[in-house]
Amino acid sequence: MAAPSPGPREVLACSPEVRRKAAASSSNRRGLLWRLRDKHLRLGLFEIGPGHELHGLTCMMQAGLWAATQVAMDHPPMGPPSEEDFVEVLTQVHEGFELGTLAGPAFARLRHSLGLSEEDYQAALGPGSPYLQFLSTSKSKASFFLSHDQRFFLKTQRRQEVQALLAHLPRYVQHLQRHPHSLLARLLGMHSLRVAQGKKKYFIVMHSVFYPPGRICERYDIKGCEVSRWVEPAPEGSSLVLVLKDLNFQGKTIQLGPQRNWLLRQMELDTTFLRELNILDYSLLMAFQGLHEDERGPGSSLIFRTARSVQGTPNLQEPGAQNLRLLPDIPNALHILDGPEQRYFLGLVDLTTVYGLRKRLEHLWKMLRYPGRTFSTVSPTCYAHRLCQWVEAHTE
Incomplete structure (x- = not known):
């Protein structure tokens, strides 16, 4: 399968003002009890704050995901699913980087079928609270992150892995429709990220299997x-x-x-x-x-x-x-x-x-x-x- 090609839509998104609004929206959802509980549950994970080698990357991921989810909120998929839903590539240009959303309408439909609101998804993955780094025992060279509430898991992928997932995505969705309680991990989004004119990095978003993590x-x-x-x-x-x-x-x-x-x-x-x-x-x-x-x-x-x-x-x-x-x-x-x-x-x-x-x-x-x-x-x-x-x- 060939590498995903640029899609028909290109959007200028996520100015500093938008980022401030996104961060404020996310922060306003968190109260003192939530923060105290979160601090207790995060033992053993590592907050990606300023100075962390991955801080710049995760800030770009957060800003990009906030804007990509906003597109799904502003333009929700209508009518029955189509083949185009599984091949669409939306490229959004940001300050210093660009984020691609692969098969966005297909994943928006899947999130909806799981009862996951776009507002909750955007608040958890967007700016406001730093991601957590998870040091995996896997031999893979991938990087692993969790949203601050540990509900969503993000993993970097090689291009060949992304191509395999995209090729199988229609059958994956059909399988979940037939077996709502399947043990398969729930994929929620697939993206590319390019800094300046550098090489694209790919990552996926999925439900964390280990949620809620307490006890x-x-x-x-x-x-x-x-x-x-x-x-x-x-x-x-x-x-x-x-x-x-x-x-x-x-x-x-x-x-x-x-x-x-x-x-x-x-x-x-x-x-x-x-x-x-x-x-x-x-x-x-x-x-x-x-x-x-x-x-x-x-x-x-x-x-x-x-x-x-x-x-x-x-x-x-x-x-x-x-x-x-x-x-x-x-x-x-x-x-x-x-x-x-x-x-x-x-x-x-x-x-x-x-x-x-x-x-x-x-x-x-x-x-x-x-x-x-x-x-x-x-x-x-x-x-x-x-x-x-x-x-x-x-x-x-």
């Missing part, structure tokens, strides 16, 4: 293999937020009770979809959060006000085929699943690696390098089957 005690990135799948845990008492890996999970079990059948079925549906797209090397993100006594059992907690029962596939009547999870009356409960004693945050992320020639050669090399051991670079069919097996073996 989360453990985080894992699971691929279902063993090579390079160990992370040295943080020292006792450290506030550093680490995402551990497969070998760190040995001896642990996910206790889901009657929810287990639904999870196994949804894993099968989602990994089959990724296999059909010839994708591998994705991860199952998991986090644990202990339930309070008043949160155990249906209807026992004040924060659980709405119970939704969503079928994973049409015409499945068995109790195990339905997701009976209770969704908290808070934003972004898509990735939350409650067991008898623990709350689990679950999501499939990193959906960009295609099994092409380079990965096939890497597979052959690793077979020679790691005989008898399991590693991540295998065929999409094997990868999907192995990850589903891991979930089945580690859930009760």
Whole structure:
């Protein structure tokens, strides 16, 4: 697929006055209690303030996203979706940089389908409060950021990864429409950023799987293999937020009770979809959060006000085929699943690696390098089957 070409619209946006208004709008939404809670929840993350090497980049991202979201608010997609929605490129010229919005109408429709208001999206990602840097244990050279409220996750991408996501975007949207409680990470936006006449950088915006982060005690990135799948845990008492890996999970079990059948079925549906797209090397993100006594059992907690029962596939009547999870009356409960004693945050992320020639050669090399051991670079069919097996073996 060719690199995204410039679209038909070019906008001069986000003057200093607009930036001041955006910052004021965002700041006015935050009260003292919000700031105190936020300070508590941010332990282990790093605020990107003045003097940070990424401060200039993230300020440009914030200003650009504020203006891009304003376009979606001023010109919301009308009528049924079209092929043009998935190929449109909007370039907005700012002071010192330009920001491209890829497939903007398609992502605006997707945000709307998730019940996410453009005003909330703009306030969280625009100027007002600095982004947080997350130091990932991934081997990727990507940079990882969180919005200040930790609701949205931003990740830099290579051009080839963006091309893969754009190519699969229509089928991705169809899959989410058919399976509203899919475990796939919710992509919310895709952008390019160019400073002066430099090379374009690309980044995506998605829901953070680990939201809301309060009381989360453990985080894992699971691929279902063993090579390079160990992370040295943080020292006792450290506030550093680490995402551990497969070998760190040995001896642990996910206790889901009657929810287990639904999870196994949804894993099968989602990994089959990724296999059909010839994708591998994705991860199952998991986090644990202990339930309070008043949160155990249906209807026992004040924060659980709405119970939704969503079928994973049409015409499945068995109790195990339905997701009976209770969704908290808070934003972004898509990735939350409650067991008898623990709350689990679950999501499939990193959906960009295609099994092409380079990965096939890497597979052959690793077979020679790691005989008898399991590693991540295998065929999409094997990868999907192995990850589903891991979930089945580690859930009760």
